[in-house]
Amino acid sequence: MWKAIKPIFNVGAVMVATLSLMGCQGNMSTSIASSLPDTVEIDSIAVLSDQELEDTVKNKKGYLTERWRDPVRIPVDTLNPISKDSLERYTRGERRRVRDSVRRELDKLPKHVYFTFDDGPLIGSSAIDSISKAKNIKINVFLVGRHANMSKRLKRDLQRYKDNALVECYNHSYTHAGNRFTTFYSNPVSAYEDFEKNEVDLELKHKIVRLPGRNIWIYDDVRRIDLKSGASTADMLYTNGYKIYGWDVEWRINGASGNPVQPMNEIYTRIRNFMNNKSSMEPNNVVLLMHDDMFQNKKGQQLLSSLIDTIQNTTDYKFEFIRDYPFRY
Ligand SMILES: [Zn+2]
Known part of the structure; x- marks a missing residue:
């Protein structure tokens, strides 16, 4: 899904916005709408394969917990804006995707x-x-x-x-x-x-x-x-x-x-x-x-x-x- 929409967004971020979305499933759209300009453009974030994720976890203690809490990091390009709707769609999908892979890794680890x-x-x-x-x-x-x-x-x-x-x-x-x-x-x-x-x-x-x-x-x-x-x-x-x-x-x-x-x-x-x-x-x-x-x-x-x-x-x-x-x- 991500690969399909990726070409739509141009690289060239002017401003980087990290959206902390922990515990706000319900009002996610509201918080984005209020914190960003009317139209924004997002850059692609590094998409880790499961193997890359596994390697990162080995080398960086706390990485999975960090990504679980803060799954979506979006560099914002204000020069080539896209609509808020697209951003929200993207954010929802990205959040789910990151959390799914983080969950898979966490499930392999001790509890x-x-x-x-x-x-x-x-x-x-x-x-x-x-x-x-x-x-x-x-x-x-x-x-x-x-x-x-x-x-x-x-x-x-x-x-x-x-x-x-x-x-x-x-x-x-x-x-x-x-x-x-x-x-x-x-x-x-x-x-x-x-x-x-x-x-x-x-x-x-x-x-x-x-x-x-x-x-x-x-x-x-x-x-x-x-x-x-x-x-x-x-x-x-x-x-x-x-x-x-x-x-x-x-x-x-x-x-x-x-x-x-x-x-x-x-x-x-x-x-x-x-x-x-x-x-x-x-x-x-x-x-x-x-x-x-x-x-x-x-x-x-x-x-x-x-x-x-x-x-x-x-x-x-x-x-x-x-x-x-x-x-x-
Ligand atoms: Zn007590």
């Missing part, structure tokens, strides 16, 4: 899943600890210091996490914002100090944080905020050397009854869809959020075990530590 458990230590933590050992999978726990000081049992469960080489402990604040999130985040300095206190109290080794009540990501070149309240605290943490991670998929189970709000199969399918559609925050990396208190009783624990079994038996996903997030290709 990573991160099981993260929030709010521990709580009743449920010791079961999570045992399951990670029994299944021999790496897991991630985002801890709340106040909970560790509530009872001897929880203190012991915290120690079990720390002694388990398959568990990595991260920071989820000392007070969990007292579950009054807007109030907590309205004072970023005291919120920041709450995370610091947690780090000291729990002797946490990694500067890795998940914000209570917020799905905020700030790390490397990524900054994604779900609710504005929380952003200043997250920025302050990031400025001081922390990385902040949210989640792609959440699983809820009623802790007391063990009844899942979403059945195990639905969560399994969602993880697979995120992986296949490359719709997670980072392609080939999917972060699952759960909470320690979901696994208080046998029923919940069996669900967790069977999700792990299903993933291990039907996929080649690797269970990873958040410290290693993301694996970029």
Whole structure:
């Protein structure tokens, strides 16, 4: 298709416009229309064969992720204009073409899943600890210091996490914002100090944080905020050397009854869809959020075990530590 329309466009770019089209399938035309002159001409971009793409991937870490996010790069020739309609048609086709070949390459590469458990230590933590050992999978726990000081049992469960080489402990604040999130985040300095206190109290080794009540990501070149309240605290943490991670998929189970709000199969399918559609925050990396208190009783624990079994038996996903997030290709 591209080869057929290629001769229409003349080379001779005067201005280069890179159109970042990530996550705007719906209003793509609008954003082009508003950012470009009435008529423009596009230049051909280098069309990589699958072999060339494979070679580029080997030599340039992160190339596929970059092209997945920003598939269309169009040098614009304002001297020999073409119509907006043609440009939009071209952009749509080009975007699909680049993404299809990037997807094919990503599908050949390793895939990573991160099981993260929030709010521990709580009743449920010791079961999570045992399951990670029994299944021999790496897991991630985002801890709340106040909970560790509530009872001897929880203190012991915290120690079990720390002694388990398959568990990595991260920071989820000392007070969990007292579950009054807007109030907590309205004072970023005291919120920041709450995370610091947690780090000291729990002797946490990694500067890795998940914000209570917020799905905020700030790390490397990524900054994604779900609710504005929380952003200043997250920025302050990031400025001081922390990385902040949210989640792609959440699983809820009623802790007391063990009844899942979403059945195990639905969560399994969602993880697979995120992986296949490359719709997670980072392609080939999917972060699952759960909470320690979901696994208080046998029923919940069996669900967790069977999700792990299903993933291990039907996929080649690797269970990873958040410290290693993301694996970029
Ligand atoms: Zn939490």
